[in-house]
Amino acid sequence: MNGNVVIIGCGIAGLSAALHLARQNECTIHLVSDMMSERSQSCLAEGGINAAIGPGDSPELHFEETLETGCGLADADALMAMVSAAPDIIRELDEWGVPFVKRANHSVSVRRMGGQTCARTAYTANGIGRQIMDVLIQQARRYEAEGRILRYTNWTFRALAKHDGRVCGAWLGHLDTQEMRFIPGQVIMACGGLNGFFGNATGSTANTGIAAALLFADGVPFSNLEFIQFHPTTLRLKGKNLLISESARSEGGRLFVLQGGKPYYFMEDKYPELGNLMSRDVVSREECLLIKQGAQVYLDLRGLPEKTYETTLADIVSDCILFAGIDPEKEPIPVEPGIHYFMGGIQVDRFHRSPVKGLYAAGECACQYHGANRLGGNSLLGAIHGGKTAAEAVLCSEFSIPGGFSEEKPPVPLRYFRMEPLQAIMRAGMGLERSKAQLENALNAVEKVSVPDEIRLFSRAILLSAWNRTESRGSHFRSDYPECNPAMRKSSVVQFCDGEIRFSWEAKP
Ligand SMILES: Cc1cc2nc3c(=O)[nH]c(=O)nc-3n(C[C@H](O)[C@H](O)[C@H](O)COP(=O)(O)OP(=O)(O)OC[C@H]3O[C@@H](n4cnc5c(N)ncnc54)[C@H](O)[C@@H]3O)c2cc1C
Numbered sequence: 001m002n003g004n005v006v007i008i009g010c011g012i013a014g015l016s017a018a019l020h021l022a023r024q025n026e027c028t029i030h031l032v033s034d035m036m037s038e039r040s041q042s043c044l045a046e047g048g049i050n051a052a053i054g055p056g057d058s059p060e061l062h063f064e065e066t067l068e069t070g071c072g073l074a075d076a077d078a079l080m081a082m083v084s085a086a087p088d089i090i091r092e093l094d095e096w097g098v099p100f101v102k103r104a105n106h107s108v109s110v111r112r113m114g115g116q117t118c119a120r121t122a123y124t125a126n127g128i129g130r131q132i133m134d135v136l137i138q139q140a141r142r143y144e145a146e147g148r149i150l151r152y153t154n155w156t157f158r159a160l161a162k163h164d165g166r167v168c169g170a171w172l173g174h175l176d177t178q179e180m181r182f183i184p185g186q187v188i189m190a191c192g193g194l195n196g197f198f199g200n201a202t203g204s205t206a207n208t209g210i211a212a213a214l215l216f217a218d219g220v221p222f223s224n225l226e227f228i229q230f231h232p233t234t235l236r237l238k239g240k241n242l243l244i245s246e247s248a249r250s251e252g253g254r255l256f257v258l259q260g261g262k263p264y265y266f267m268e269d270k271y272p273e274l275g276n277l278m279s280r281d282v283v284s285r286e287e288c289l290l291i292k293q294g295a296q297v298y299l300d301l302r303g304l305p306e307k308t309y310e311t312t313l314a315d316i317v318s319d320c321i322l323f324a325g326i327d328p329e330k331e332p333i334p335v336e337p338g339i340h341y342f343m344g345g346i347q348v349d350r351f352h353r354s355p356v357k358g359l360y361a362a363g364e365c366a367c368q369y370h371g372a373n374r375l376g377g378n379s380l381l382g383a384i385h386g387g388k389t390a391a392e393a394v395l396c397s398e399f400s401i402p403g404g405f406s407e408e409k410p411p412v413p414l415r416y417f418r419m420e421p422l423q424a425i426m427r428a429g430m431g432l433e434r435s436k437a438q439l440e441n442a443l444n445a446v447e448k449v450s451v452p453d454e455i456r457l458f459s460r461a462i463l464l465s466a467w468n469r470t471e472s473r474g475s476h477f478r479s480d481y482p483e484c485n486p487a488m489r490k491s492s493v494v495q496f497c498d499g500e501i502r503f504s505w506e507a508k509p
Pocket residue numbers: 008009010011012013014032033034035036037040041042043044045046047048049050128129155156157190191192193202203204206207208209210211243340341362363364365376377378379380381383
């Protein structure tokens with residue numbers, strides 16, 4: 001393949017795709033993002049990255065536990081490819097210099113995270129996301145110096161350009177100068193999650209979700225938008241929730257509420273086998289029940305081995321001290337469930353191709369690995385593997401800019417708007433527990449808020465996806481339909497077509 005590839009987003013998924021393409025030396029890569037790689041959400045990842053490299057583990061077990069956590073909605077073929085590739089991905093990252101914590105025999109050490117029966121999560125002493133990103137950024141620089149990767153930092157995605165229904169390039173807008181630029185080529189979306197639609201999330205506020213909304217308004221189908229993971233241990237700050245990573249619980253952290261002045265360790269009491277390490281939706285809902293009764297939930301990190309505070313929990317300790325004035329070595333941390341991860345996204349197949357020819361998606365903006373819920377440690381893996389797979393699919397496609405194609409006039413930029421009122425509506429409609437009445441209130445409110453049409457449309461698509469799923473499954477809990485309905489083991493698909501939002505179900509084998 002000779003030509004251009006445009007990648008929107010330079011977090012782990014975008015960099016992984018760019019590096020894979022650059023190594024093949026068959027195309028010019030245009031790496032676009034509204035912020036530099038060092039500021040992407042990927043740099044925030046703390047817990048680790050999954051691969052079946054520990055004792056007693058296997059890709060098959062990794063597959064089964066991921067599928068089970070996702071309540072049968074993950075794409076099984078895509079998932080099998082991801083878990084099979086995982087050990088090699090860790091080996092590669094290790095060779096490139098990611099400073100994984102090691103065992104005495106120099107092999108990469110793994111620890112257990114929630115929902116896993118085996119230790120499966122490779123980790124670094126601090127900031128796994130930052131450590132992986134540093135290595136990928138360094139590799140990308142070599143190709144940037146050679147002119148194989150061209151960076152467009154401070155540029156935001158504005159629109160796809162299409163010819164005969166096929167994507168032929170992307171329009172970008174410069175954030176400072178407002179200049180519009182067209183780049184021809186196939187397009188890989190790697191623009192992260194939908195934090196901007198909700199606010200108070202643990203992730204980056206730079207991930208506005210606007211790129212996704214523009215794609216949706218342009219007819220690109222999305223899948224499983226109702227599935228939003230709440231992380232059970234977040235600390236409320238102003239405008240944002242600080243993540244207290246699951247590693248805190250895998251290192252021995254315990255959740256409790258005060259009952260009669262004494263700590264009651266509710267997870268250990270109710271779930272003796274996995275206790276504090278039950279999957280995130282289970283822990284979050286248990287917390288919700290207690291919060292509704294007026295209790296404050298605490299995470300207790302006191303009394304752990306001294307070295308843990310200086311090594312594996314060093315980031316958590318310093319974040320709590322710096323941002324909330326709480327020293328976890330001495331006092332328990334008040335926590336609550338907070339929005340953390342979007343399982344749904346652009347509909348793609350196992351090769352990361354969207355149904356729109358020439359358009360691909362990888363990382364948190366895509367949909368296929370997690371189903372109804374996500375195992376901690378699987379998203380960094382999905383972003384790296386997904387970026388590579390999308391790049392491979394691009395290389396395998398026979399793409400050429402069609403004769404007679406000429407770039408049309410630039411799209412009109414979205415007018416300026418404030419997101420906060422919309423975020424409050426979306427949080428109220430799409431909380432940890434949803435109901436028909438709650439979702440309909442939010443749908444009505446969305447009609448009245450002052451936002452561009454594309455933003456309103458996509459908000460409606462998210463709310464309708466939750467409204468249509470009249471069951472509880474994984475991270476989606478409907479208080480009016482509290483049971484899982486086996487007949488609904490299907491992925492939702494939502495698309496804007498002929499001026500209306502259309503909804504369908506995709507059955508799972
Ligand atoms: C606090 C925290 C801790 C986490 N810990 C872990 C962990 O331990 N293990 C794990 O597996 N997962 C973890 N996750 C999840 C994981 O970090 C993310 O899912 C993953 O990094 C997403 O990578 P990505 O490349 O898809 O997106 P991101 O890293 O979010 O990158 C998105 C890119 O798109 C760009 N962008 C966005 N919108 C536009 C636009 N309109 N135009 C142009 N560019 C745009 C952004 O600037 C950025 O470059 C954590 C998440 C959080 C928030």
